[in-house]
Amino acid sequence: MRLSYALIDISNLKYNFLNIRKKINDVRIMAIVKADAYGHGVIETVKALNSLPEKPEYFGVAILEEAIELRRNNVHQPILIFNPVIENDAELFSKYDLISSVFSEKHISILMKANHIQGRKIKIHVKVDTGMHRLGIDYRDAFSFVKKLSRDKDIIIDGIYTHFANSDEKDKSFAQLQLKRFNEVLSKLKAEGINYGLAHAANSGAILDMPESYFDMVRPGILLFGYYPSEETSESIPLKPVMSLVSYIESIKKIDKEESISYGREYFTKKKTNIISVPIGYADGYTRGLSNKSKAIINGKYFPQVGTVTMDRIMFDIANESCKIGDEVILLGIEKGSNLQFSAWDWCKLVNTIPYEVMCGISKRIPRIYR
Numbered sequence: 001m002r003l004s005y006a007l008i009d010i011s012n013l014k015y016n017f018l019n020i021r022k023k024i025n026d027v028r029i030m031a032i033v034k035a036d037a038y039g040h041g042v043i044e045t046v047k048a049l050n051s052l053p054e055k056p057e058y059f060g061v062a063i064l065e066e067a068i069e070l071r072r073n074n075v076h077q078p079i080l081i082f083n084p085v086i087e088n089d090a091e092l093f094s095k096y097d098l099i100s101s102v103f104s105e106k107h108i109s110i111l112m113k114a115n116h117i118q119g120r121k122i123k124i125h126v127k128v129d130t131g132m133h134r135l136g137i138d139y140r141d142a143f144s145f146v147k148k149l150s151r152d153k154d155i156i157i158d159g160i161y162t163h164f165a166n167s168d169e170k171d172k173s174f175a176q177l178q179l180k181r182f183n184e185v186l187s188k189l190k191a192e193g194i195n196y197g198l199a200h201a202a203n204s205g206a207i208l209d210m211p212e213s214y215f216d217m218v219r220p221g222i223l224l225f226g227y228y229p230s231e232e233t234s235e236s237i238p239l240k241p242v243m244s245l246v247s248y249i250e251s252i253k254k255i256d257k258e259e260s261i262s263y264g265r266e267y268f269t270k271k272k273t274n275i276i277s278v279p280i281g282y283a284d285g286y287t288r289g290l291s292n293k294s295k296a297i298i299n300g301k302y303f304p305q306v307g308t309v310t311m312d313r314i315m316f317d318i319a320n321e322s323c324k325i326g327d328e329v330i331l332l333g334i335e336k337g338s339n340l341q342f343s344a345w346d347w348c349k350l351v352n353t354i355p356y357e358v359m360c361g362i363s364k365r366i367p368r369i370y371r
């Protein structure tokens with residue numbers, strides 16, 4: 001097996017989940033495990049969460065295939081799929097007892113067609129667009145849409161939800177406006193006695209800082225994996241990062257002064273030095289934008305990454321340090337003992353991204369080791 005791997009700390013995952021539970025009291029949790037649980041491996045992630053007595057009440061995923069994978073691995077909780085249904089997939093929703101996000105008559109008719117054949121009711125959550133403008137029925141049209149659906153005995157309205165565009169920013173004014181719009185829809189429905197099931201809105205940013213948006217259920221994603229969604233939120237839930245990225249020294253070369261390293265000859269040694277080669281590259285998710293900017297932790301010290309990141313391999317300048325072949329190289333995470341750290345946020349600052357993208361970007365070629 002490859003000696004470059006992502007270490008997934010299951011006890012940290014459980015720690016984060018239980019701290020979310022503590023913060024929200026008796027509100028339900030829909031654990032968001034799309035994109036292979038943000039790159040952590042969805043089956044092991046869900047298995048770990050489901051081993052807890054306080055396990056999630058729901059799971060949320062982006063696409064149908066992700067939900068089916070959960071069902072095939074004996075996940076019995078309700079699963080909401082954020083993407084709307086398409087014609088060819090409709091039968092699978094009832095076959096696997098999945099909940100579809102619905103925001104137009106078209107979705108209903110696609111689901112109905114398939115379900116009538118099977119003689120089952122369709123289970124839906126209505127998605128309301130309160131300002132994200134990605135998906136969902138406009139909040140001004142949501143009341144009459146839900147009212148109409150509520151009259152159909154073949155439809156179970158299991159929930160209604162919206163999604164915040166910037167709940168992780170310090171300025172909460174737009175998130176508050178979205179919340180107000182969502183509340184207006186819910187109030188009108190309540191006033192007419194229309195049952196809309198569970199209302200939910202809060203992603204990680206809102207879970208941290210907008211308890212007024214919890215409703216019946218919250219939808220944490222990034223918090224589960226140990227990161228705050230931005231550097232502007234509070235840290236009102238204690239977290240521990242779940243993923244580390246580890247490789248090793250595969251070769252050490254003595255290199256003279258003013259020699260170039262890697263493709264494009266973009267880096268030249270300043271003095272006689274030792275250059276190590278580490279078997280991980282941009283095909284593994286160690287993105288090329290990190291070239292000549294990043295660093296690694298080896299034997300209790302930081303060393304600079306030098307030369308262009310290649311598809312399968314990167315180099316570091318270890319100067320005269322007495323490292324040897326096989327020594328561990330930490331590319332993301334904390335080194336036990338020294339406590340030195342290179343976090344997803346350190347990585348993000350070098351390439352202008354967010355921890356979500358770093359973790360989802362660690363490719364399938366990197367084995368996940370669970371501890």
Ligand SMILES: Cc1ncc(COP(=O)(O)O)c(C=O)c1O
Pocket residue numbers: 032082163202203204205219220221222223229
């Ligand atoms: C609809 C929806 N809800 C919840 C989440 C979880 O967001 P976060 O990871 O910021 O908690 C996402 C993720 O993008 C989402 O698309």
